[in-house]
Amino acid sequence: MTRRSSSFVHDRELILVEAEVVGPTGRTIEARLVLDTGAAATTLTPSVIEKVGYTRRDGFKRAKVHTAIGEEHGYWVRVAELTVLGVATPNFALTVFPLGHKDIDGLVGMNFLRHFNFEVRPADRQIVVEFLARG
Amino acid sequence: MNAAEQLVPIATEPLSWAEICAQYPDQFVCLVDIAKVELRSPEIKTACVVGHGPTHDAAFEPIRGLDMRYPRFAIRFTGTCSEPLIRASLVIDDETLQLLRS
Numbered sequence: 719m720t721r722r723s724s725s726f727v728h729d730r731e732l733i734l735v736e737a738e739v740v741g742p743t744g745r746t747i748e749a750r751l752v753l754d755t756g757a758a759a760t761t762l763t764p765s766v767i768e769k770v771g772y773t774r775r776d777g778f779k780r781a782k783v784h785t786a787i788g789e790e791h792g793y794w795v796r797v798a799e800l801t802v803l804g805v806a807t808p809n810f811a812l813t814v815f816p817l818g819h820k821d822i823d824g825l826v827g828m829n830f831l832r833h834f835n836f837e838v839r840p841a842d843r844q845i846v847v848e849f850l851a852r853g
Numbered sequence: 854m855n856a857a858e859q860l861v862p863i864a865t866e867p868l869s870w871a872e873i874c875a876q877y878p879d880q881f882v883c884l885v886d887i888a889k890v891e892l893r894s895p896e897i898k899t900a901c902v903v904g905h906g907p908t909h910d911a912a913f914e915p916i917r918g919l920d921m922r923y924p925r926f927a928i929r930f931t932g933t934c935s936e937p938l939i940r941a942s943l944v945i946d947d948e949t950l951q952l953l954r955s
Contacts, residue, residue, distance in 0.1 A: 724893035725893065725894040727894075746926075758945060769928065781943065783942060785940070811952055819934055820930040
């Protein structure tokens with residue numbers, strides 16, 4: 719078993735972690751995502767996803783969310799690779815929606831986080847990820 | 854100098870995040886050659902600024918077509934955003950559920 723720790727920052731009590739999003743040509747944007755165990759799906763904003771070369775035409779499925787002010791339509795797209803907390807996942811499916819916030823590029827949700835164990839240590843500002851050996 | 858060279862944006866020297874915020878207040882900055890405070894940290898120690906402006910798109914514009922020269926970058930806002938994060942609930946149908954479990 720391997721354990722790896724990553725630091726995070728607190729911003730208005732949100733936990734922000736570093737992510738790398740790789741586009742179809744290999745171009746990579748470093749993004750700041752909210753660690754959100756209450757989100758089923760990982761989300762990036764249209765601004766971020768478009769900078770690495772994806773457009774709505776690359777979406778393979780429409781997505782819909784309910785917000786406090788109504789419905790919002792976005793889409794699902796597979797990015798060439800998403801890396802968060804040192805875990806790189808190729809061909810990763812995520813949703814694209816605006817989040818209305820200048821400091822935040824997206825959310826890392828449970829469709830990414832459920833693949834490993836992790837421990838949030840708020841006082842240490844560390845997240846420890848545990849990789850299980852696969853036999 | 855040929856036309857292509859003239860279009861290449863000029864990057865600043867490496868600046869600390871505090872210096873970037875002071876020189877480009879309340880705007881978006883496009884950063885390259887980013888050094889982090891520590892490995893996998895979202896905190897920036899130093900970076901070079903290659904674009905800036907009032908929007909995410911404006912900051913990115915100088916390097917938009919320069920994938921080979923700037924294959925890796927970040928766009929950050931130097932001010933403080935007081936807007937609340939939109940909390941949304943994804944509508945999950947059977948197909949979406951399969952996708953989430955894949």
